[in-house]
Amino acid sequence: FAYIAYECDLFEEGSLANLTASIIGNVFGFKAVKALRLEDMRIPFAYLKTFQGPATGVIVERERLDKFGRPLLGATVKPKLGLSGKNYGRVVYEGLRGGLDFLKDDENINSQPFMRWKERFLYCMEGVNRSAAATGEVKGSYLNVTASTIEQMYERAEYAEDIGSVIVMIDLVIGYT
Structure with a gap:
């Protein structure tokens, strides 16, 4: 040692x-x-103490998901690469319908030729909404808004909000500060 x-x-x-x-x-x-x-x-x-920390924490996530008194159950969509937007959204729906509280995009999913970000966002939110309707529970999906420029990241985050997403994710290696 x-x-x-x-x-x-x-x-x-x-x-x-x-x-x-x-x-x-x-x-x-x-x-x-x-x-x-x-x-x-x-x-x-x-x-x-010199770090600001996240703007929100697990308490806000629990409030948004309306889940208290038990662990939150989530997962990362797999396979992480190669699915079409429609099939990716189907995986989101099936996972949430099957009992998960939320799913998240893998950090490797951004906007590749086989699945552009806007298509993925639409199908993911369709899966979130369908699973919420089927279960009567609030469901969520962390949409990865990581992009090559900050302007693109803002565009993706604003679009996610416009289509009903209440949470997004940014890859840890984007620059930290």
């Missing part, structure tokens, strides 16, 4: 990009180390 410690002053406040670049880039970049596994990472509370 090896313990590596850094002073908090070496990191920009609230910057996940800076923190991960230091850990992943520097620590895992040691050429002298042939095999390295990160088993634990302890971040001082004072540094954690």
Whole structure:
């Protein structure tokens, strides 16, 4: 075992990009180390407090899904690549109809030639609405709005809202801050 410690002053406040670049880039970049596994990472509370955190949390998700007093049950749509928009929406419907509270797009699903984002959003929301009608429960789908530009991401998020989505997702590696 090896313990590596850094002073908090070496990191920009609230910057996940800076923190991960230091850990992943520097620590895992040691050429002298042939095999390295990160088993634990302890971040001082004072540094954690510099992060804004998400605008909403699990309480808001529970309110939107009207699910309290039990675990939320969700999954990622699989297969993640290769389905048409219509078949993807069918998987969303079947998963939600089968008892899931929500489904989410895989991070690899963006807007590929076999399934463009707008088509996927429409069929996903159709599946969400059909499953909600069939079960009498509120259902959800995290639509991946990740794109190559921030303008495209806003366009996708606004479109998702326009067709009834109350939640979207952005890939973690988009830039963090």
